[in-house]
Amino acid sequence: MSSDKKISIAVIKRLPRYYRYLSDLLNLGITRISSKELSSRMGITASQIRQDLNCFGGFGQQGYGYNVEYLYQEIGRILGVDEKFNVIIIGAGNMGQALANYTNFEKRGFKLIGIFDVNTDLVGKKIRDVEIMSMDDIEQFISKNKVDIAMLCVPYEHTPAVADRVARLGVKGLWNFSPMDLKIPHDVIIENVHLSDSLMVLGYKLAEKYRQENCEEA
Amino acid sequence: MSSDKKISIAVIKRLPRYYRYLSDLLNLGITRISSKELSSRMGITASQIRQDLNCFGGFGQQGYGYNVEYLYQEIGRILGVDEKFNVIIIGAGNMGQALANYTNFEKRGFKLIGIFDVNTDLVGKKIRDVEIMSMDDIEQFISKNKVDIAMLCVPYEHTPAVADRVARLGVKGLWNFSPMDLKIPHDVIIENVHLSDSLMVLGYKLAEKYRQENCEEA
DNA sequence: TAGATTGTTAATCGATTAACAATC
DNA sequence: TAGATTGTTAATCGATTAACAATC
Numbered sequence: 001m002s003s004d005k006k007i008s009i010a011v012i013k014r015l016p017r018y019y020r021y022l023s024d025l026l027n028l029g030i031t032r033i034s035s036k037e038l039s040s041r042m043g044i045t046a047s048q049i050r051q052d053l054n055c056f057g058g059f060g061q062q063g064y065g066y067n068v069e070y071l072y073q074e075i076g077r078i079l080g081v082d083e084k085f086n087v088i089i090i091g092a093g094n095m096g097q098a099l100a101n102y103t104n105f106e107k108r109g110f111k112l113i114g115i116f117d118v119n120t121d122l123v124g125k126k127i128r129d130v131e132i133m134s135m136d137d138i139e140q141f142i143s144k145n146k147v148d149i150a151m152l153c154v155p156y157e158h159t160p161a162v163a164d165r166v167a168r169l170g171v172k173g174l175w176n177f178s179p180m181d182l183k184i185p186h187d188v189i190i191e192n193v194h195l196s197d198s199l200m201v202l203g204y205k206l207a208e209k210y211r212q213e214n215c216e217e218a
Numbered sequence: 219m220s221s222d223k224k225i226s227i228a229v230i231k232r233l234p235r236y237y238r239y240l241s242d243l244l245n246l247g248i249t250r251i252s253s254k255e256l257s258s259r260m261g262i263t264a265s266q267i268r269q270d271l272n273c274f275g276g277f278g279q280q281g282y283g284y285n286v287e288y289l290y291q292e293i294g295r296i297l298g299v300d301e302k303f304n305v306i307i308i309g310a311g312n313m314g315q316a317l318a319n320y321t322n323f324e325k326r327g328f329k330l331i332g333i334f335d336v337n338t339d340l341v342g343k344k345i346r347d348v349e350i351m352s353m354d355d356i357e358q359f360i361s362k363n364k365v366d367i368a369m370l371c372v373p374y375e376h377t378p379a380v381a382d383r384v385a386r387l388g389v390k391g392l393w394n395f396s397p398m399d400l401k402i403p404h405d406v407i408i409e410n411v412h413l414s415d416s417l418m419v420l421g422y423k424l425a426e427k428y429r430q431e432n433c434e435e436a
Numbered sequence: 437t438a439g440a441t442t443g444t445t446a447a448t449c450g451a452t453t454a455a456c457a458a459t460c
Numbered sequence: 461t462a463g464a465t466t467g468t469t470a471a472t473c474g475a476t477t478a479a480c481a482a483t484c
Contacts (some may be wrong), residue, residue: 002388008450008451010450010451010452011451012299012419012422012423013415013419013424015418015419016412016414016415016418016419017399017412017415019418020397020398020399020415029318031245031272034464034465034466035465035466036465039409042399044452045452045453045454046333046453047452047453047454047455048451048452048453050465050466050467050468051451051452051453051467051468053467054466054467054468058466058467060465060466060467061459061460061465062459062460062464062465062466062467063392063459063460063463063464063465064460064464064465064466065464065465065466067465078422079418079421079422079425080418080421080422080424080425081421082422083419083421083425083428085421085424092321093316094313094316095311095313095316096317097310097312098311098312098313098315098316098317099413100227101311102413102414104397104414105352105417106419107412107419108414108417109421109471110417110421113409128421147418148424149424160464168461172424172427173420173421173424173426174415175416175420179238179322180238181238181260185458189420189423189427191416191417191419191423193413193416194234194235195317195320195411196234196320196322196323196326197231197234197238198409198411199298199323199326199328199393199409200228200232200233200234200237200297200298200326201230201305201409202367202393202407203298203301203326203327203391204230204233204295204296204297204298205230205391205407205409206298206301206303206366206367206390206391207297207298207301208389209407210256210301210390218330226474226475226477228474228476229475252440252441252442253441253442254441262476263476263477263478264441264477265476265477265478265479266475266476268442268443268444268475269444269475269476269477270439271443272442272443272444276442276443278441278442278443279441279442279483279484280440280441280442280443280482280483280484281440281441281442281483281484282440282441282442282484283440283441283442284442340438357449
């Protein structure tokens with residue numbers, strides 16, 4: 001059954017992946033699926049799927065499997081897709097603009113309501129109906145609008161100060177794109193996207209592959 | 219000692235993080251560090267640090283600790299920073315341009331040598347001295363230049379076909395930004411960057427936080 | 437030498453997988 | 461009812477942490 005025993009981060013990190021696969025199944029018009037079939041599609045064990053899902057409740061039915069649409073909606077609910085988080089982007093460079101153009105985020109419950117930049121040349125420009133505003137106006141904006149999440153796309157050296165600034169204004173979630181482990185002394189949830197870490201893992205695997213190929217030749 | 223017992227992915231994923239912290243220490247002018255001191259900075263146990271490093275060899279010295287510069291260089295070597303991977307970006311939209319502007323990648327051993335897009339309006343434009351070329355010319359380009367890694371910043375629906383196309387041309391590493399688990403029938407290393415998965419984990423944690431706050435009020 | 441800190445083995449903890457009774 | 465497949469407990473596996481002898 002569901003309720004409150006602490007759910008491990010390993011399980012939580014798999015939820016968006018389940019959500020993606022279920023979305024695909026839905027688009028394929030598949031209405032029911034067994035843990036066994038899903039396991040072969042996802043490349044994980046059926047046991048793990050059942051174990052994971054049972055952290056949150058019994059979504060399946062013996063002898064039948066899982067109803068795709070129901071499971072999709074339940075996982076969406078767990079992930080907070082219905083919560084409709086209000087989001088701002090800080091830093092309207094390429095990365096900020098790229099994120100502003102990701103319409104998929106909206107479907108996942110993240111609504112972009114503002115973009116901020118220090119560069120006054122950009123102020124007034126619109127990206128998908130959302131205006132770029134001056135950083136000077138951010139205090140006023142947040143006091144007038146509920147902002148759940150700030151996506152931080154500012155240069156490395158400014159990131160801690162900007163994070164601190166929006167945290168003081170009551171923003172509860174930060175999505176950090178700078179290559180640092182952002183830590184601020186506030187009651188805030190931080191999720192770091194370490195692009196260069198990911199690239200370096202790719203580099204490691206590639207270097208390892210090249211080494212192996214060289215061995216085989218020799 | 220070093221050698222060939224398979225190193226777990228959990229360890230490898232921590233290497234870029236060690237590399238970042240060591241780079242910071244170097245910039246602070248710190249020349250030696252103990253696993254204990256590093257553990258308190260990184261928020262992991264000293265035991266894990268020593269265990270991790272010893273997968274690759276004994277980099278430290280009893281009674282002294284680790285030489286920061288030496289350890290930094292060794293981890294860099296393990297990660298392939300010296301290999302100088304040649305990289306191309308496919309898709310010169312906001313995300314592709316954002317990546318093209320990340321000068322940090324170069325310092326980590328990833329050299330951008332080409333950008334490709336289907337949009338002929340973009341062809342000829344330069345980003346940091348690298349020209350945007352037409353997708354039609356990609357076969358010729360790869361046959362003339364060693365390309366280790368392709369960063370895929372193309373729309374979702376085109377991603378598998380583009381991945382397949384460059385894999386056939388001999389590109390051995392793919393960095394995928396589309397929200398799918400890219401799988402292609404070639405001998406290629408794929409690293410997926412699932413931005414929306416990361417954002418949804420943030421959403422989960424935030425939703426959980428809000429639920430807790432509501433409970434406390436009630 | 438004495439103190440510090442590694443490298444490494446052993447113990448613990450947590451996550452994954454296997455097994456199977458419950459039940460649709 | 462018989463067959464299928466879940467929910468859940470138990471077994472296994474791997475990763476993290478603790479401990480300490482080796483040694484700088």
